[in-house]
Amino acid sequence: MTEIRSKICGLKTAEDIQAAAEAGAAYIGFNFFPKSPRSVTVAEAAALAVEAPVGLCKVALVVNMDDTELDAIVAGVPLDMLQLHGHESPERVAELKARHGLPVMKVLGISEPADLARIAEYEQVADQILVDAKAPKGAVLPGGNGVTFDWSILAKKKYWQCPWMLAGGLTPENVGQAIRRTGARQVDVASGVESAPGQKDPDLIRAFVAAASGR
Numbered sequence: 001m002t003e004i005r006s007k008i009c010g011l012k013t014a015e016d017i018q019a020a021a022e023a024g025a026a027y028i029g030f031n032f033f034p035k036s037p038r039s040v041t042v043a044e045a046a047a048l049a050v051e052a053p054v055g056l057c058k059v060a061l062v063v064n065m066d067d068t069e070l071d072a073i074v075a076g077v078p079l080d081m082l083q084l085h086g087h088e089s090p091e092r093v094a095e096l097k098a099r100h101g102l103p104v105m106k107v108l109g110i111s112e113p114a115d116l117a118r119i120a121e122y123e124q125v126a127d128q129i130l131v132d133a134k135a136p137k138g139a140v141l142p143g144g145n146g147v148t149f150d151w152s153i154l155a156k157k158k159y160w161q162c163p164w165m166l167a168g169g170l171t172p173e174n175v176g177q178a179i180r181r182t183g184a185r186q187v188d189v190a191s192g193v194e195s196a197p198g199q200k201d202p203d204l205i206r207a208f209v210a211a212a213s214g215r
């Protein structure tokens, strides 16, 4: 059976990290978007990251961040990957890879088949692509809104040259179906494993990773 790798995004406590690690998640995400209920400071993320088990990929989620702020995050937190969740261009992706020496996952929002074309602009420069739902009009957050998109759009995808991950409204209940319908081998969740905005639920984290893994 194909191994499915899960990313649990927006972790804020040591208990969240322990639950993700014990459940078998492959990635954990620290959210540095200030308006998010999941956001953490550099100091908070650093304290959590140093306690994370070796082998768990620690991802920093940032949105259109400038160099000064991102330099402080990379200098202060032991990280394994950057997740760019804004309007970063392919040139900016390349620049940040070179500047920080970290793999970069670029997020692209999908709501219709035509959106798939944008992935071609990034697949040679990004290390991974995160395929997410587009944020609803007027939303404060560019992600983390718990909305899905029409997964059948991904049935029309071509082979991409870098690994990709599926996100957008995933939950323990729907992640199995999402994997079957899209062929995703990696899945990402934020709000779908919470009891309230920004509060992760260890039971839901375990249920999500188990459902993604087909257990």
Ligand SMILES: O=C(O)c1ccccc1N[C@@H]1O[C@H](COP(=O)(O)O)[C@@H](O)[C@H]1O
Pocket: 009, 010, 029, 031, 033, 036, 037, 038, 061, 063, 085, 132, 141, 142, 143, 144, 145, 146, 147, 167, 168, 169, 170, 188, 189, 190, 191, 192
């Ligand atoms: O989670 C957030 O608060 C967030 C804020 C700003 C940009 C991205 C954010 N989250 C990312 O969006 C996906 C999908 O979230 P959800 O599962 O639909 O709630 C999430 O996995 C994060 O990578």
